[in-house]
Amino acid sequence: MTGKTPKKSGTVATKAAPKQAAAEPVLLSGGNPQIAKGYGDAPVQAYIAAMPGWKSDLGRRLDEIIVRTVPDVHKAVKWNSPFYGIEGEGWFLSFHCFTKYVKVTFFRGTSLRPVPAGASKHPEVRYLDIHEGQLDEVQFADWVKQASQLPGEKL
Numbered sequence: 001m002t003g004k005t006p007k008k009s010g011t012v013a014t015k016a017a018p019k020q021a022a023a024e025p026v027l028l029s030g031g032n033p034q035i036a037k038g039y040g041d042a043p044v045q046a047y048i049a050a051m052p053g054w055k056s057d058l059g060r061r062l063d064e065i066i067v068r069t070v071p072d073v074h075k076a077v078k079w080n081s082p083f084y085g086i087e088g089e090g091w092f093l094s095f096h097c098f099t100k101y102v103k104v105t106f107f108r109g110t111s112l113r114p115v116p117a118g119a120s121k122h123p124e125v126r127y128l129d130i131h132e133g134q135l136d137e138v139q140f141a142d143w144v145k146q147a148s149q150l151p152g153e154k155l
Contacts, residue, residue, distance in 0.1 A: 025050040028080060032097040035077045043077040054132045055097050061135065062095060062104070069141050070148040078155065090152020093144065104128040104140075107153040112146050 025046070026034040033050035035043055048059035059082075066073055066084050076083045076091075085091035095104045109116050109126025118127025128140070 027052060030098040031055070032080055034080050037076075037078055039074075039076045041075055044075040044082040047077050047080075047082050051097055051102075055102055058102055058130060058132075058135060059095070061137070062102075062140070065137060065141050066093075066144050069144045073148070083155070085152045086148060090154045092147040092150060092152050098129075101129045101131045104130065106143060106147050108147060108150040111150050112143050116143065 027050070028034050031052040033047050035047045035050065037043075044063065048056060048063060050056075051059045063082075070084070070086070072086070073084050074087045076085075078094075081094045081096045083091045083094045091107060093104060093106050095102055103118070104116075104127065105120075106112060106116055106126050106128070108124050109120075110124050112126065116126040116128045118129055120127060128143070
């Protein structure tokens, strides 16, 4: 009987494992969702929905502020982070989950007033680290407006 499986007596139906509607995204280091690269609103919304805990609500709020401030914004997920930009002009910001905060990247951050506090190795980039309950929506919207009017990053 080598290479053959023994027959079972009786009539046993073999059931396929039920398919899940959608697999849960993998959370990478710091709880950052692993979302496939894609363009448009759908992959960004998938990323936001997969953000753990309070970060998902923050992600929705960031997205709402960005869309309200820049109605013609273009979106994408690249390198497991949502990106926002102007078509043909490049990307002006991105964000990424870390264990205790969400880091917003302004690609031309040194041109914003006031300049966001988080320095970068790249001379023009500045970061905004948002901890739970600490989003200054008025300041964030102002930075989004300023950033959207600057030349974007071609990534």
